[in-house]
Amino acid sequence: MMKQNDIKKMELLLDRYLDGNTTYNEERLLHSLFRKVGNDIPEEWHAYRALFAFEDEETGETMDKGTSDESGAKIIQMKSNRKRKGWIRVAVACAAAVLIIGIVPFVTDHHSATTSNANIGNYAVIDGHRTTDSATVKQQAMEALNAVSAHHDEDFAAMTE
Amino acid sequence: MSQITIPYVIKMKMNLKEFTIKIIPMRQEVLEQARRLTGDDNDAEDLAQEVMLKLWTMRESIDTHPNVKALAFTILHNKHTDMWRHRQKISQVEDWPTDIGKENAENDLHDEMALIRLIMGHLPPLQNQIMRMKEIEGYSSEEIMQITGCSADSIRQNLSRARRRIREDYMKLTKRRQ
Numbered sequence: 536m537m538k539q540n541d542i543k544k545m546e547l548l549l550d551r552y553l554d555g556n557t558t559y560n561e562e563r564l565l566h567s568l569f570r571k572v573g574n575d576i577p578e579e580w581h582a583y584r585a586l587f588a589f590e591d592e593e594t595g596e597t598m599d600k601g602t603s604d605e606s607g608a609k610i611i612q613m614k615s616n617r618k619r620k621g622w623i624r625v626a627v628a629c630a631a632a633v634l635i636i637g638i639v640p641f642v643t644d645h646h647s648a649t650t651s652n653a654n655i656g657n658y659a660v661i662d663g664h665r666t667t668d669s670a671t672v673k674q675q676a677m678e679a680l681n682a683v684s685a686h687h688d689e690d691f692a693a694m695t696e
Numbered sequence: 697m698s699q700i701t702i703p704y705v706i707k708m709k710m711n712l713k714e715f716t717i718k719i720i721p722m723r724q725e726v727l728e729q730a731r732r733l734t735g736d737d738n739d740a741e742d743l744a745q746e747v748m749l750k751l752w753t754m755r756e757s758i759d760t761h762p763n764v765k766a767l768a769f770t771i772l773h774n775k776h777t778d779m780w781r782h783r784q785k786i787s788q789v790e791d792w793p794t795d796i797g798k799e800n801a802e803n804d805l806h807d808e809m810a811l812i813r814l815i816m817g818h819l820p821p822l823q824n825q826i827m828r829m830k831e832i833e834g835y836s837s838e839e840i841m842q843i844t845g846c847s848a849d850s851i852r853q854n855l856s857r858a859r860r861r862i863r864e865d866y867m868k869l870t871k872r873r874q
Contacts, residue, residue, distance in 0.1 A: 553863070555856035559836070582866035585808035586859075589816075592809060593832045 537575055549583060566591060710755040716842055719751050719764070723845040726768050733776050742822045745844040746775045749825050752843045778821060815865045823858035830855060 537545075545568070551557045552565060569580075569587045576584065710718070726747050730740035750771045751758060761767055816824055829835040830851075835843075837851050844851070 553856060553859050555852035555854075555859070562831075579867065581808065581870065582863040585805070585812045585866060586862055588805055589809040589812040590831050594834070 537572075542577070545580075549580070552583075710758055712839065712842055715752060715755060719748070719758070719768075720842075720845045722765055722768055723748060725765070726772055729769060729772060730776070733772070734779075739779065741846065741850065742820075743772060743775050743779065745846050745850070746822050746825070747771045748844045749822075749829075750775070775821070782820060811866060811869060812862065815862050815869070818865070819858055819861060823854050823861070826851060826854045827858040827862075 548557065548561060548565060552562065557565070565583070566587045569576075569584045570591070572580075572584065723744055727740055727744040730743040730747075731737065734740050734743065747768055751764075751768060754767075758764060758767075816827065819827065826840060829840055830837065837848060840851050841848055
């Protein structure tokens with residue numbers, strides 16, 4: 536049976552929760568406590584137990600996970616999932632950049648071969664000059680990739696609290 | 697000019713910073729139109745927040761939309777209709793199903809969660825959305841404030857109303873089925 540003192544403390548915290556005044560950590564604590572209490576609670580708290588269990592299920596937290604630290608870590612992980620989606624976009628953008636860089640020399644070569652029957656082989660055109668130097672091509676490609684990833688870092692910065 | 701560059705900007709999903717710059721400035725016009733529709737400052741504020749939240753959920757495609765302002769006003773009219781329908785619905789005396797939990801005699805946790813899902817579905821749309829963003833999707837109050845363009849107190853009030861309503865409806869419904 537819960538001690539009277541503990542019930543009083545919980546009541547105060549739940550009142551703050553109802554008023555929308557609890558902090559993030561206090562809310563994680565409430566979730567954690569209600570996971571462990573079972574039926575040993577006043578009847579008017581059943582609504583909270585059901586609500587927190589419902590939210591845990593929706594966020595993918597399991598019902599029997601222990602301490603508030605663990606639940607806090609879970610939520611941090613959940614928030615970072617949104618960021619992970621961002622990384623997937625970066626990866627897709629990089630893959631697209633690599634494809635474009637791969638295709639440009641081919642297209643240029645094909646065009647030149649059909650119009651002037653000129654040099655055969657792979658090359659790239661940089662600032663109007665044809666080059667077959669793979670080091671130069673690689674450097675340009677890396678700069679293009681950096682431009683893409685630098686752009687997306689701003690997105691992460693804005694989404695971070 | 698170098699040919700080995702990205703030929704066009706690969707458009708990323710609009711982030712919170714871009715959203716604040718491009719979309720939030722329309723909020724005032726949306727709010728004024730909402731006032732004309734509802735004739736009530738509180739309802740207008742709720743509708744404006746709902747429109748901003750809806751635009752946020754559409755941020756992936758919003759950059760390519762030909763007329764974002766027209767889109768915002770269309771959303772506003774739809775949300776206004778939803779608000780009106782919601783009020784019609786809750787004014788009908790007993791909207792809740794009468795057989796909640798009866799098929800499951802024991803009041804187990806699964807049953808309780810199903811009841812919470814049902815209650816949340818009956819919340820006013822703005823309260824439901826803010827509750828979901830804050831408590832399930834992991835948004836902070838600051839992020840919701842930036843997206844909706846409303847005050848911290850308005851977010852707190854909506855959360856408080858939603859939480860109280862869930863608790864009251866839950867108690868009412870569990871009492872009824874005993």
